[in-house]
Amino acid sequence: MDFSTKAFDSTKAGQADLANAKTECLVVGVYEQQPLAGLAKALDVASKGLLTRMVKRGELNGKLGSTLMLHEVAGWSPARVLFVGLGPEDKLTQKGFNEATRAAVRTLLASRAADAIWTLAQAKIAKQDIAWAVRASVLALREATYRFVQMKSKAEPATTVLSKVYFAVAREDEKAVKLAAKRGTAIANGMALTKDLGNLPGNVCTPTYLAGEAQKLAREFKLKSEILGPKQIEALKMGSFLSVARGSVQPPRFIVLKYEGGGAKQAPIVLVGKGVTFDSGGISLKPGEGMDEMKYDMCGAGSVLGTIRAVAEMGLKLNVIAIVPATENMPNGQATKPGDVVTSMSGQTIEVLNTDAEGRLILCDALTYAERFKPAAVIDVATLTGACIIALGHVNSGLFSKSDALADELLAAGRTTGDTAWRLPVEEEYQEQLKSNFADVANIGGRPAGSVTAACFLSRFTEKYDWAHLDIAGTAWKSGAAKGATGRPVPLLTQFLIDREAR
Numbered sequence: 001m002d003f004s005t006k007a008f009d010s011t012k013a014g015q016a017d018l019a020n021a022k023t024e025c026l027v028v029g030v031y032e033q034q035p036l037a038g039l040a041k042a043l044d045v046a047s048k049g050l051l052t053r054m055v056k057r058g059e060l061n062g063k064l065g066s067t068l069m070l071h072e073v074a075g076w077s078p079a080r081v082l083f084v085g086l087g088p089e090d091k092l093t094q095k096g097f098n099e100a101t102r103a104a105v106r107t108l109l110a111s112r113a114a115d116a117i118w119t120l121a122q123a124k125i126a127k128q129d130i131a132w133a134v135r136a137s138v139l140a141l142r143e144a145t146y147r148f149v150q151m152k153s154k155a156e157p158a159t160t161v162l163s164k165v166y167f168a169v170a171r172e173d174e175k176a177v178k179l180a181a182k183r184g185t186a187i188a189n190g191m192a193l194t195k196d197l198g199n200l201p202g203n204v205c206t207p208t209y210l211a212g213e214a215q216k217l218a219r220e221f222k223l224k225s226e227i228l229g230p231k232q233i234e235a236l237k238m239g240s241f242l243s244v245a246r247g248s249v250q251p252p253r254f255i256v257l258k259y260e261g262g263g264a265k266q267a268p269i270v271l272v273g274k275g276v277t278f279d280s281g282g283i284s285l286k287p288g289e290g291m292d293e294m295k296y297d298m299c300g301a302g303s304v305l306g307t308i309r310a311v312a313e314m315g316l317k318l319n320v321i322a323i324v325p326a327t328e329n330m331p332n333g334q335a336t337k338p339g340d341v342v343t344s345m346s347g348q349t350i351e352v353l354n355t356d357a358e359g360r361l362i363l364c365d366a367l368t369y370a371e372r373f374k375p376a377a378v379i380d381v382a383t384l385t386g387a388c389i390i391a392l393g394h395v396n397s398g399l400f401s402k403s404d405a406l407a408d409e410l411l412a413a414g415r416t417t418g419d420t421a422w423r424l425p426v427e428e429e430y431q432e433q434l435k436s437n438f439a440d441v442a443n444i445g446g447r448p449a450g451s452v453t454a455a456c457f458l459s460r461f462t463e464k465y466d467w468a469h470l471d472i473a474g475t476a477w478k479s480g481a482a483k484g485a486t487g488r489p490v491p492l493l494t495q496f497l498i499d500r501e502a503r
């Protein structure tokens with residue numbers, strides 16, 4: 001889908017111009033108490049009061065999320081006009097705008113319109129501007145048109161035909177809107193990559209495949225890349241990471257991508273993504289039901305690759321490094337057993353009490369590796385604990401950080417994008433639960449506060465820099481009829497980086 005702008009005068013004459021535009025669909029916002037203002041008023045006049053009559057009958061009422069599509073109305077040039085309810089004026093929130101936008105997108109896509117002029121982004125939204133609204137619109141349009149068909153044997157006919165969307169924009173806003181559409185597209189592309197990688201089955205998306213995709217990104221966006229195999233990982237003494245890979249026939253990969261958009265002296269932001277391409281649980285084997293969904297256990301990796309793609313496409317003036325430890329977690333004869341003790345790259349020894357708590361075992365070595373970059377901050381992203389779904393459901397990602405400032409930045413980025421996180425503690429008091437009789441630390445802390453003890457385990461490897469951890473077990477994919485990866489938390493991470501560039 002292609003996005004561009006259509007500039008108009010923000011005068012009455014300008015509104016009339018839009019009413020006369022040649023388009024297959026003009027999308028118009030209407031408010032609840034005064035549905036016929038601005039562009040709607042101009043359309044009403046051109047149609048000799050048709051809209052006034054519809055308002056009287058209650059057919060056009062501006063209720064938030066309502067839609068009404070009119071076709072080939074005499075006096076209007078657009079083949080269709082789609083009216084979208086925005087609720088009472090001055091009460092429109094970000095959430096309300098997104099709700100109205102999703103409804104508009106559904107109706108627009110269900111029509112056979114191949115192009116559209118989108119005026120909704122001009123709505124006044126609490127605390128946000130037109131650039132935000134344009135970006136949110138791009139993301140909603142791309143979200144609704146995402147399809148994963150790579151694994152189907154026959155090409156499926158396209159379900160939608162919309163290919164070109166023009167954002168109607170007052171001339172003075174055109175520059176900001178162009179940038180917003182560009183950024184929205186970059187984020188949508190990043191999310192699509194994250195979704196594709198997540199949705200691919202484990203027999204295709206192996207550690208080697210992930211490394212290949214990272215190298216493709218490196219070539220396309222001129223990133224520096226480094227892909228390490230078992231020998232090099234061993235030379236780095238990543239005994240914890242390797243202990244997870246032992247039980248699989250697929251060799252592990254340690255992936256590093258560098259985007260250098262900032263100055264050579266600028267400390268990088270390092271993103272670390274859990275890349276377990278299939279989590280069977282290992283010797284602590286998971287139950288069979290729903291185990292297919294453990295192909296999504298590399299969504300942290302997918303999201304850091306999606307984010308670095310978005311950042312590179314946007315050309316942010318920042319240095320960003322993506323690190324992905326990639327492996328399967330499988331139970332063959334060489335697999336790590338409960339009770340085994342392994343030595344991490346940091347030197348800390350770990351008693352593996354449950355081989356299904358493997359995410360932290362691969363992340364801890366990646367977090368130690370990150371020290372060498374003298375990072376401004378390190379954020380790891382992982383489908384780490386089922387307990388996080390119990391705590392926060394599928395609404396918020398779990399956020400853990402000892403730094404209030406970093407946590408607040410990430411929470412704010414989540415609120416701006418609607419890709420929200422909720423902060424949970426990482427206090428010393430919980431470290432108690434990770435005590436081992438035989439090693440420096442155990443890899444599980446029992447059932448109470450399972451997500452917190454997982455974060456506490458990771459925190460032991462992050463003493464040298466500012467760190468945050470996002471547990472995306474509940475937000476990275478959806479189950480049920482709409483099973484599929486969500487592309488989260490690419491919007492949150494990208495917004496965080498946009499804000500970092502600006503500060």
Ligand code: BES
Pocket residue numbers: 279281297354356357358359383384385386387444445450473474
């Ligand atoms: N990948 C899982 C976490 C997970 C489970 C994410 C279900 C989404 C849905 C992780 O590796 C895991 O198995 N965690 C265990 C930890 C436990 C053994 C301490 C869990 O959550 O049960």
Ligand code: MN
Pocket residue numbers: 279281329355356357358359
């Ligand atoms: Mn597991």
Ligand code: ZN
Pocket residue numbers: 276279297356358359383384
């Ligand atoms: Zn896992």
